Amino acid sequence: MRPNVLLITLDQFRADCLSIAGHPLVRTPNLDRLARAGVRLTRHYSQCAPCSPGRASLYTGMYQMNHRVVANGTPLDRRFDNVALMARRAGYAPVLFGYTDQSADPRDVDGPDDWRLTSFEGILPGFDCELFIPEPHEEWITYLREHGFDVPMNAQAALTSEPMRPAEFGLSAFLTDRFLGWLDRQHAPWFAHASYLRPHPPYAAAGKWSTAYDPDDVELPIPPADDRHPFHDFALQLSAAQAPTDEGEMRRLRAQYYGMIGDVDEQLGRIFDTLVARGEWDNTMIVVTADHGEQLGDHGLKEKLGYFEQSYHILGLVRDPRLADRAGTTVDAFTENVDIVPTIAEAIGEPVPAQCDGLPLTPLLRGEQPPQWRAHATYEYDWRHHFIRMGNREWPWDRSLERQNLAVLRYDHAAYVHFGDGSWLAFDLTADPTWRTSVTDPTRVLPMAHDMLNWRSRHLNRELTGMLNEQGGIGRWPVDITWR
Numbered sequence: 001m002r003p004n005v006l007l008i009t010l011d012q013f014r015a016d017c018l019s020i021a022g023h024p025l026v027r028t029p030n031l032d033r034l035a036r037a038g039v040r041l042t043r044h045y046s047q048c049a050p051c052s053p054g055r056a057s058l059y060t061g062m063y064q065m066n067h068r069v070v071a072n073g074t075p076l077d078r079r080f081d082n083v084a085l086m087a088r089r090a091g092y093a094p095v096l097f098g099y100t101d102q103s104a105d106p107r108d109v110d111g112p113d114d115w116r117l118t119s120f121e122g123i124l125p126g127f128d129c130e131l132f133i134p135e136p137h138e139e140w141i142t143y144l145r146e147h148g149f150d151v152p153m154n155a156q157a158a159l160t161s162e163p164m165r166p167a168e169f170g171l172s173a174f175l176t177d178r179f180l181g182w183l184d185r186q187h188a189p190w191f192a193h194a195s196y197l198r199p200h201p202p203y204a205a206a207g208k209w210s211t212a213y214d215p216d217d218v219e220l221p222i223p224p225a226d227d228r229h230p231f232h233d234f235a236l237q238l239s240a241a242q243a244p245t246d247e248g249e250m251r252r253l254r255a256q257y258y259g260m261i262g263d264v265d266e267q268l269g270r271i272f273d274t275l276v277a278r279g280e281w282d283n284t285m286i287v288v289t290a291d292h293g294e295q296l297g298d299h300g301l302k303e304k305l306g307y308f309e310q311s312y313h314i315l316g317l318v319r320d321p322r323l324a325d326r327a328g329t330t331v332d333a334f335t336e337n338v339d340i341v342p343t344i345a346e347a348i349g350e351p352v353p354a355q356c357d358g359l360p361l362t363p364l365l366r367g368e369q370p371p372q373w374r375a376h377a378t379y380e381y382d383w384r385h386h387f388i389r390m391g392n393r394e395w396p397w398d399r400s401l402e403r404q405n406l407a408v409l410r411y412d413h414a415a416y417v418h419f420g421d422g423s424w425l426a427f428d429l430t431a432d433p434t435w436r437t438s439v440t441d442p443t444r445v446l447p448m449a450h451d452m453l454n455w456r457s458r459h460l461n462r463e464l465t466g467m468l469n470e471q472g473g474i475g476r477w478p479v480d481i482t483w484r
Helices: 029-037 051-060 083-089 138-146 155-160 171-183 207-211 230-236 247-277 321-326 337-347 442-458
Strands: 004-010 039-045 095-098 128-132 191-196 284-289 317-319 329-336 377-382 405-410 414-419 424-428
Touching: 004 247, 004 337, 029 247, 029 284, 029 317, 039 377, 051 083, 051 337, 083 191, 083 337, 095 171, 128 171, 138 155, 138 171, 171 191, 171 247, 191 247, 207 247, 284 337, 329 337, 329 377, 405 442, 414 442, 424 442
Parallel strands: 004 191, 004 284, 039 329, 095 128, 095 191
Antiparallel strands: 039 317, 284 317, 377 405, 405 414, 414 424
16 A cells, blocks of 8 residues: 655754754754654755745755756746656645745746736645645634734734744644644545745744743854855845844844744644554655755854855655664765655655656665765755846846856765856865865865766756657667766
């Protein structure tokens, strides 16, 4: 029998904010519980930021250089396969709770007045939407009003005032309530995606969680380096990315972020308890990850951007009940969100889509060594959206937007950053794990630049390149090519 599949995303959850991973302050008993029942991916990375690009990689299994969703609002090309369409082919009716932040391909809309051309919060093709809560979170706010809370129809106002209401009326609890109500009507096998907004800004935890952590106990962030790349200086000028400079305000921000984690962790506990009570815990594959991380003041920045790994090193938990003997183990190899679609594909008996840049985690989850695996994690960031409205740009001669991007290779003990303008940074993370001291020795940098070039050349689009129009058009290239 096919398993139930539950894909859970927590928005902006960085890997080091997991208590089982050793965080000295944050408490995540239910995520820890899942880790003890499954496999924890200790070096798991998102492929890009912000939300829409990161989720495009998660849902398609593709690197940003191939799916080309470069900002919140960039359309997702309709020709790409995705996790929901794949689940449909396997016989599921995949259901969404929350949001997917995927903008519609403009070739599929109903004209210039179609709402999908005014929002980046579209629904990934293939999902049936049981609960859709884009801004301004109308369903949740209507629910709050029905229960006597005076809340304006404004998402930011409703979220900022979460500390003033009991946690059971929070946005995370609202999503969980709807999911559990739906689950009560289901018969296996089912496929669901629970997409939680938290711990996303605004930094205001629900109810009791807003006071769960004392700001005086919270550690302070890594300060920015004195010698910075021009991009870092640029990022520090962005109002949305500027971390508080006041120590007290910075401590409060971190305390609220930790509280939001506690809130959503409690909600996941409700789901896990319900699966056990329904007798479905041992027939449900659970994947928990995030679309990206959070700077939390490190390097003078907040939210998600740039090349620092706080924005990309995220939690990764997989529980496949068919691998019960692997409960409580870890995978220390570099894993990426582009690996999630191939992993789910193998779990539900579907071929891994040819577009996928990621690889199935299946052998690693079994404790086996795959025939090949990456020696580094890779992620990208494109910031053209900050320039796209600045003046008239004449196509095809003005290609300045194509220089507003970077890509990172994160090795065991080093990192290499390549910028679209040709500049670069390299870090020895053994000598300085804070990413504040750049390496300039060409003999150390050149091999990493070589790896970056190889990474790009080996992940070119392959959807049709593996096919020959022979024998009915279904043939593959021969596998006995001696010059490989």
